[in-house]
Amino acid sequence: MAFVDEAKIYVKGGNGGQGCESFYRDLYMRHNRPDGGDGGKGGDVILKADRAVQTLLDFKFNQHHKAESGGHASSKNKTGRNGEDLLLRVPVGTLVKDIESGVLIKDLVEDGQTVMIARGGAGGLGNQNHKEPRPPEYGEEVTVTLELKLIADVGLVGFPNAGKSTIVSAISRVKSKIANYPFTTKSPILGFVKVENDDFTESSFIVADLPGIIEGAHQGKGLGDKFLKHAERTKVIVHVIDMGGTEGRDPLEDYAKICHELDEYSELLNTKQRLLVANKMDVEGAKENLKRFKEQYSDDILEISASEKQGLDEFIKKAGDLVK
Ligand SMILES: Nc1nc2c(ncn2[C@@H]2O[C@H](COP(=O)(O)OP(=O)(O)OP(=O)(O)O)[C@@H](O)[C@H]2O)c(=O)[nH]1
Ligand SMILES: [Mg+2]
Known part of the structure; x- marks a missing residue:
């Protein structure tokens, strides 16, 4: 197994799901009632330090990672499903740095420690309860470098x-x-x-x-x-x-x-x-x-x-x- 102690990854949070604009009507109602649900939130991209992972090798070959998008909403006030967070496992001792500035975002020194590096977009708002509809947000797009400095006693x-x-x-x-x-x-x-x-x-x-x-x-x-x-x-x-x-x-x-x-x-x-x-x-x-x-x-x-x-x-x- 090759030992890789530096990698660059492009990550993207999931996009928010579309909100819905719809109206409920039936024979007995004089007015249409707005019942469009909200879109689901996009998943976050999270890095997690894991003792079982020894190198950054996987990230050499897989550089692009995107969390799941939020589900779209529908009528009858149905909310879209939230997108799943994407968990990426890295070795204990991984430093996460901003690619441009080189600024340290996080030093993952302990087994199980996590850091969220790209936030999923908020879901769009539907028109339910007479709210103003709002379009969904895109997930955050981030490029970071991962640098491993092993931690041993x-x-x-x-x-x-x-x-x-x-x-x-x-x-x-x-x-x-x-x-x-x-x-x-x-x-x-x-x-x-x-x-x-x-x-x-x-x-x-x-x-x-x-x-x-x-x-x-x-x-x-x-x-x-x-x-x-x-x-x-x-x-x-x-x-x-x-x-x-x-x-x-x-x-x-x-x-x-x-x-x-x-x-x-x-x-x-x-x-x-x-x-x-x-x-x-x-x-x-x-x-x-x-x-x-x-x-x-x-x-x-x-x-x-x-x-x-x-x-x-x-x-x-x-x-x-x-x-x-
Ligand atoms: N006689 C003797 N030979 C030893 C001893 N310890 C290691 N060796 C031998 O020295 C050689 C080198 O041992 P390694 O453990 O590979 O040395 P290393 O320091 O890891 O070497 P690098 O990985 O190249 O830096 C091998 O042939 C070993 O068998 C010892 O206590 N006595
Ligand atoms: Mg040796």
């Missing part, structure tokens, strides 16, 4: 091949593609992680497997730039470092470079909680690298081996605590 960042997808696949039920070549992961993937706390309660967090970052990512190199924006909305950033240096790089330099890319990308990323993770601790040389890392940077780093499933319980607990 924990985002994994690191060089390609650091083992991010291996971690996510091991701690959640999401099977993120794992392979020994850079940029295996081409779009963010969300996983749901259960935490068993010490007091026997359970909690959970959502983890985002992000594509690998390379030097120059903040200027658009590799895939990092396009996806760093998704890191902006996570609470915790986990640095995954290939402590084994399996790609022939120095893990200490890797760490410095990723920090630099995050800093350059946005100040916001700097303010987040961070968790340092030394992965591939099963590889020869990893212990020595870690020792150097601790001397130069920080003692506060979690040792794991994702492929060997070592240290992952501790990882879940630490990440879960930081989310809280």
Whole structure:
């Protein structure tokens, strides 16, 4: 499934139904009695955030959406039926913006949240009860851009091949593609992680497997730039470092470079909680690298081996605590 995080849609509220102009007469009435009903209201177009929707892909192919028009009225005071609202489901984290001004209309950050973006037209008025008839209104026509910025609690960042997808696949039920070549992961993937706390309660967090970052990512190199924006909305950033240096790089330099890319990308990323993770601790040389890392940077780093499933319980607990 392709991941699409931007789309443009044209929406239109339903038109109002025609009001009716008619007169009732029978043998015994001296005057005609006006009995034309009112037209129904056109349906609204509503966007709804839905956890089950992962991308804006559908809107890439279906750009035009119109709500149902209101029904026409008839004589004997019969009102036209209201048109049905059109509900469009979008991923949680979708920003709705005015196409021309770029002004934010709504940020749909919670599951189930809705926003009405095009109002249906009012129905026409009939002449019942001696009212002045009025023509129906057209539905509102609007063009908006949808922009997805994923909302996850924990985002994994690191060089390609650091083992991010291996971690996510091991701690959640999401099977993120794992392979020994850079940029295996081409779009963010969300996983749901259960935490068993010490007091026997359970909690959970959502983890985002992000594509690998390379030097120059903040200027658009590799895939990092396009996806760093998704890191902006996570609470915790986990640095995954290939402590084994399996790609022939120095893990200490890797760490410095990723920090630099995050800093350059946005100040916001700097303010987040961070968790340092030394992965591939099963590889020869990893212990020595870690020792150097601790001397130069920080003692506060979690040792794991994702492929060997070592240290992952501790990882879940630490990440879960930081989310809280
Ligand atoms: N020895 C060892 N290899 C690991 C470990 N974790 C991951 N790997 C291997 O490292 C390679 C890359 O793993 P991925 O999980 O695909 O890495 P990634 O960070 O998601 O990479 P991109 O998606 O390309 O950014 C795979 O061949 C994994 O099997 C580990 O703890 N020890
Ligand atoms: Mg990956």
